Structure formats: C-alpha cells, structure tokens
Amino acid sequence: MKGVFTALITPFKKSGEVDYAAFEKLLKLQGDAGIHGIVPCGTTGESATLNEKEKKKLIEMSVRYFNGSKVKVIAGTGSNNTETTVDLSRWASMQRVDGILVVTPYYNRPSQKGLLAHYKAVSEAIDCELVPYNVPARTGVSFTTETIVKLGQMKNVTGLKEATANIGWNAELIAALKVSRSKMDLLTGDDPTFLPFLSIGGAGIISVASNLIPQVLLEIYNKKNSELFLKWTPLFKSLFIECNPGPIKFAMNKVYGLPSHTRLPLVKIEPQTEKILLPLIRPVLRGIRD
Numbered sequence: 001m002k003g004v005f006t007a008l009i010t011p012f013k014k015s016g017e018v019d020y021a022a023f024e025k026l027l028k029l030q031g032d033a034g035i036h037g038i039v040p041c042g043t044t045g046e047s048a049t050l051n052e053k054e055k056k057k058l059i060e061m062s063v064r065y066f067n068g069s070k071v072k073v074i075a076g077t078g079s080n081n082t083e084t085t086v087d088l089s090r091w092a093s094m095q096r097v098d099g100i101l102v103v104t105p106y107y108n109r110p111s112q113k114g115l116l117a118h119y120k121a122v123s124e125a126i127d128c129e130l131v132p133y134n135v136p137a138r139t140g141v142s143f144t145t146e147t148i149v150k151l152g153q154m155k156n157v158t159g160l161k162e163a164t165a166n167i168g169w170n171a172e173l174i175a176a177l178k179v180s181r182s183k184m185d186l187l188t189g190d191d192p193t194f195l196p197f198l199s200i201g202g203a204g205i206i207s208v209a210s211n212l213i214p215q216v217l218l219e220i221y222n223k224k225n226s227e228l229f230l231k232w233t234p235l236f237k238s239l240f241i242e243c244n245p246g247p248i249k250f251a252m253n254k255v256y257g258l259p260s261h262t263r264l265p266l267v268k269i270e271p272q273t274e275k276i277l278l279p280l281i282r283p284v285l286r287g288i289r290d
Contacts, residue, residue: 001099001129001159001185002203003036004217005074006210007044009245009252010058012261018054020061022258026211027065029256033214036204037072038062039101043138044208044245047076049263055088063095074131074206078103082118090125099129101161101206106139112147123154130156135163135189145169145176152182161206163189167196174201191236195220195229208244209236212251213284235280242269250274251281 008030011022030038040058041047047055059075066073077089077100089100102122104115123130132151136142142164143151151157162170165188174186178201185203188194194205198221210217213232220229239247246262246269253260262268 001072001131001187004204004210004214004221005037005039005072005187005206006030006035006214007039007042007189007206007208008062009211009249009258010041010045010050010054011259012263013259014261016261016263018050018058019259020057023058023061024065025256026252026258027062030210030214031066031069031071034218035071035210035214036218037074037098038066039074039076039206041076042101042133042206043076043103043135044211044248045076046245046263046266047078049266052088056091059092059097060095063097072098074099074101074129076101076103078105078133080105080108082121085118086121086125089122093126093128097128099131099158100126101131101133103133103135104139104141104143106141109139109141112144115141115143115147116150119151119154119157123156126156128156129158130154131159131161131187132157133161133163133189135161137163145173148173148184149176149180149182152177152180152184157184159185159187159203161187161189165190165193167193167200170197170202171200191217191239192233194236195224195226198224208239208248211248212255212281235277238273238276238280241273241276247273247277251277251284254278254281255284 011019062073075092075097187204188197191209249260252258
C-alpha cells in the first residue's frame with residue numbers, strides 16, 4: 001500500500017447533520033487532483049461522533065464515486081469494541097472497499113496480546129486490505145516493534161498507519177519489517193515529517209493537509225521535492241495547533257467554501273489560530289483564483 005491517501009474531513013451543516021453534498025464536492029476535489037486514495041470516517045472525519053448510519057452512507061458514497069477508478073477507498077471502521085469493529089469492517093468489505101483502517105482500541109488500553117487478538121478477529125472477517133492505525137496520543141496504547149512484525153504476517157495486512165511522528169522509531173520499524181520480509185508497508189499519519197519519513201523508506205502518507213492541497217502532497221511524494229516540502233511545512237505544523245480537524249476545516253471553508261462546523265465536544269478554533277492560518281493558506285487561495 002503506497003502513495004498519498006487523504007484522511008477526509010466530514011462536513012457538517014450548522015444544524016449538526018452531515019452535509020453529504022459538501023462531502024461529494026470533497027470527493028470530486030480529491031479525484032480531480034489524482035490522489036492515490038481516500039480515507040472516509042477516520043479520525044479527521046470525526047468518526048467518534050458519527051453514528052453507524054452516517055458512516056455507512058459516507059463509505060457507500062465514496063465507493064460509488066470512485067467505482068472503476070484507480071483511487072483506493074480505505075474506510076475507517078475501528079472502535080474500542082472488537083465486535084462492533086468486526087461488524088462494520090465485514091459490512092465495508094462487502095461494499096467492495098479496497099481496504100479498512102482500524103485504529104488501536106482506545107480507552108480499553110489492551111495488552112499487546114489483546115491488540116493482536118483484536119486485529120486477528122478483524123482480519124478473519126474481511127476480504128479486503130487491513131491497515132492498523134497506531135496513534136497513542138489519542139488512544140493511550142501503542143504497538144511494540146515485535147507486535148507490528150506479527151501484524152505484518154497476517155494475510156491481508158498490507159500497510160500500517162504510524163502517527164507517532166517518531167522518525168527514529170519509524171526507521172527501526174522499517175528495518176525490522178525488511179528483516180522479517182514482511183509485505184506490510186509503513187505509512188505516516190504526520191504531515192510535518194512526511195519527507196524525512198520517505199527518506200528512510202516510508203511508503204506514503206495518510207494526510208490531513210491533502211484535503212486542502214492534494215497536488216502538493218503528491219509532488220512531494222513523486223519527486224521527493226525538499227524545497228516544496230519546506231515551503232509548506234509551516235502550514236503542515238499549524239494544522240495541528242489545535243485538535244484536528246478544527247484547523248483543516250477552517251482552511252477548507254476559506255479556500256473551498258466547505259462548512260467548518262465540528263461536532264461537540266470539538267468546537268470552533270480560537271481567533272488566534274485563525275490569524276496564524278490565514279496567511280499560510282493565502283497561496284492556496286491565490287492558486288484557486290488564478
């Protein structure tokens with residue numbers, strides 16, 4: 001599993017309902033840019049506040065929109081309940097998604113043995129690719145290197161989203177996967193370290209910033225363009241000043257007119273954050289207008 005995948009935002013109306021028309025506009029934006037893949041209903045999509053009906057509709061829309069194209073649909077189906085995760089993952093697999101993204105169970109804080117059992121149950125229930133997602137800052141638990149190598153031995157685990165932004169550990173993981181001759185690719189979930197990650201053998205990214213500037217992320221990936229990466233690094237970092245997806249939703253509203261509303265307990269970003277972001281997104285605005 002290689003390339004640039006966008007962790008899609010979920011647009012909401014002011015009333016709190018999912019804005020499906022705005023979501024379809026986002027799908028078109030990504031498809032027109034030539035993105036390698038999309039991830040609906042992930043962390044950036046505020047999956048924790050989406051109900052099952054909403055998740056299924058967003059996944060169905062994504063599959064239908066990109067049917068017959070080269071764009072992969074990797075659906076976010078993870079939760080901290082194994083049975084719930086298995087049920088949604090099985091359903092998504094039956095809809096012919098290309099893969100599913102499954103976050104480590106949050107709040108429960110399972111052992112490494114428990115993590116392996118969780119992913120084994122999901123793996124056995126699906127007929128598509130499985131991408132485990134390691135983000136200890138949000139879940140309170142992290143894979144060990146040994147566990148990641150074992151995950152790579154599961155039949156349909158083709159990639160791992162690794163969002164610690166720890167380049168040293170990422171290098172250790174890539175080396176360990178090579179030694180074990182694993183088929184699993186490592187993808188970063190951290191835009192600010194994307195190019196250094198590629199330089200050590202990383203396979204790609206599941207990106208927040210590519211909602212806004214997919215062409216930029218694609219060029220960094222395709223050409224390993226350090227000048228372009230450095231130009232956009234201030235924006236990459238500023239998109240995480242406050243909890244994601246507040247900042248990226250603000251940027252998407254200013255540039256593309258998509259709604260910036262988040263669902264509680266997330267609220268509108270602070271005025272100071274807006275002041276930081278506005279000059280950083282002006283080049284995008286100029287490019288759209290030109």
